Amino acid sequence: MTQESNPAGWELSADLLARYSGPCPRYTSYPTADRFAPLGGTEPWRALQDIRSLSLYVHIPFCQSLCYFCACNKVITQQYGLASSYLERLLQEAQWYRDKVARVPVTQLHLGGGTPTFLSDGDLRRLMEGLGEVFELRPGDDVEYSIEADPRTLEVETLDTLRELGFNRLSLGIQDFNADVQRAINRVCTPEQVAQLTNAARERGFESISYDLIYGLPKQNLTTLEATLEQVLELSPDRIALYHYAHLPHRFKAQRLIDTDLVPSASEKIAMQLAAVSQLGQAGYEFLGMDHFAKPGDELAKAAHAGMLQRNFQGYTLMPADALVGLGASAISYSRDGYWQNLHRLKEYAQAIGERGHAVCRGWQLNDDDRLRQWLISELMCRLRLDKGEAARRAGAPFDVFFHEELERLQPMFEDGLLWQDAGSLGVTERGRWFVRNAAAAFDRYLHSRETEARYSRVL
Numbered sequence: 531m532t533q534e535s536n537p538a539g540w541e542l543s544a545d546l547l548a549r550y551s552g553p554c555p556r557y558t559s560y561p562t563a564d565r566f567a568p569l570g571g572t573e574p575w576r577a578l579q580d581i582r583s584l585s586l587y588v589h590i591p592f593c594q595s596l597c598y599f600c601a602c603n604k605v606i607t608q609q610y611g612l613a614s615s616y617l618e619r620l621l622q623e624a625q626w627y628r629d630k631v632a633r634v635p636v637t638q639l640h641l642g643g644g645t646p647t648f649l650s651d652g653d654l655r656r657l658m659e660g661l662g663e664v665f666e667l668r669p670g671d672d673v674e675y676s677i678e679a680d681p682r683t684l685e686v687e688t689l690d691t692l693r694e695l696g697f698n699r700l701s702l703g704i705q706d707f708n709a710d711v712q713r714a715i716n717r718v719c720t721p722e723q724v725a726q727l728t729n730a731a732r733e734r735g736f737e738s739i740s741y742d743l744i745y746g747l748p749k750q751n752l753t754t755l756e757a758t759l760e761q762v763l764e765l766s767p768d769r770i771a772l773y774h775y776a777h778l779p780h781r782f783k784a785q786r787l788i789d790t791d792l793v794p795s796a797s798e799k800i801a802m803q804l805a806a807v808s809q810l811g812q813a814g815y816e817f818l819g820m821d822h823f824a825k826p827g828d829e830l831a832k833a834a835h836a837g838m839l840q841r842n843f844q845g846y847t848l849m850p851a852d853a854l855v856g857l858g859a860s861a862i863s864y865s866r867d868g869y870w871q872n873l874h875r876l877k878e879y880a881q882a883i884g885e886r887g888h889a890v891c892r893g894w895q896l897n898d899d900d901r902l903r904q905w906l907i908s909e910l911m912c913r914l915r916l917d918k919g920e921a922a923r924r925a926g927a928p929f930d931v932f933f934h935e936e937l938e939r940l941q942p943m944f945e946d947g948l949l950w951q952d953a954g955s956l957g958v959t960e961r962g963r964w965f966v967r968n969a970a971a972a973f974d975r976y977l978h979s980r981e982t983e984a985r986y987s988r989v990l
């Protein structure tokens with residue numbers, strides 16, 4: 531099927547959602563992080579000397595209370611002292627990079643968690659000052675400095691501090707506005723709180739405000755989700771991430787506090803997704819891919835139209851850098867040579883930093899085949915199109931020959947009108963954009979064992 535001859539239109543259907551919603555990686559990296567292993571003698575951070583731009587990720591794992599749906603690496607505590615001593619270690623870790631990374635502009639900085647705004651304003655300043663000693667921070671309109679915030683605890687004054695420190699993008703974790711749902715997930719937050727913070731952030735010049743929402747939560751149904759989205763649309767965030775809740779209590783201890791009987795069934799979740807997508811579409815939001823929506827005038831939406839979207843560990847971005855340094859427990863870094871990840875647990879992380887200055891425990895040295903597939907998956911997910919000629923040049927063999935098995939795996943997606951191809955290109959149709967991770971998975975050399983598939987959350 532060619533792009534032009536796609537007769538199936540772009541609409542989602544429950545049948546397609548049901549057939550393509552099995553477990554599948556999200557491809558924030560290739561190979562995926564579950565493949566990482568001890569690095570042996572390899573040191574992929576050596577390539578940090580040879581870069582022209584850098585992304586920084588800082589993981590702040592602390593939260594004041596536990597949200598029952600949470601699958602993040604976090605520590606629930608009321609003791610602020612833990613955060614202070616963690617920050618010491620984190621800045622020590624930053625120093626480890628001092629002679630390893632070229633002094634190049636940090637075009638992207640992201641504070642994630644946990645709850646980064648768990649840090650006091652004083653410690654947020656200390657963090658940025660410490661990072662500035664090692665990395666070339668250049669706040670301004672031409673960089674993306676973003677932070678995840680919990681609207682239940684974020685103070686308006688902290689927004690002033692964040693702007694002063696150069697943050698220009700704010701992501702608020704909303705999840706759902708319905709009071710019953712909020713109680714069932716132990717995360718109570720009113721629309722008024724969110725409205726106040728959204729307005730205050732806009733007044734202070736945050737260029738982009740993004741809301742995280744989740745469907746498939748306990749006690750959610752079509753009616754509650756529709757009402758939540760109505761409230762969200764009134765507040766008009768620039769971007770919306772609408773995630774699917776994967777109930778995996780055997781993997782995530784917090785989720786055992788959720789009554790499984792209250793979690794919507796797979797078919798209810800499908801209905802919710804269809805309704806939510808339609809509601810957001812009618813309100814004018816554009817679907818970027820992989821759970822993300824943006825207003826048409828938003829930079830990400832414009833970049834998507836221009837085929838300029840990029841993807842990193844935080845999702846879609848406009849400003850890809852040559853490398854990423856991730857600081858903090860469990861943080862992942864990458865360079866053109868590979869990936870490296872820090873120890874997960876706070877105590878082990880802190881001990882390792884104290885003993886050797888870094889906490890790297892595993893990673894992946896990329897080989898030529900990994901790089902080929904990494905490029906290919908990125909093209910599919912960000913540009914929705916593969917240039918077969920370029921892929922063949924990189925593979926050193928004709929596309930249809932080299933990727934013979936992959937094309938066989940993709941056959942059902944062609945038949946369902948989710949992909950198209952002609953002599954020079956392979957692309958994702960409008961309706962196939964919902965299932966782009968399934969297409970990417972066909973090219974994942976490491977994926978195809980049952981045991982591996984069971985580890986991923988479902989697409990829906």
Ligand code: SF4
Pocket residue numbers: 592593595596597600601602604643644645680703
């Ligand atoms: S969802 Fe966010 S705020 Fe809630 S426990 Fe997890 S990391 Fe903390």
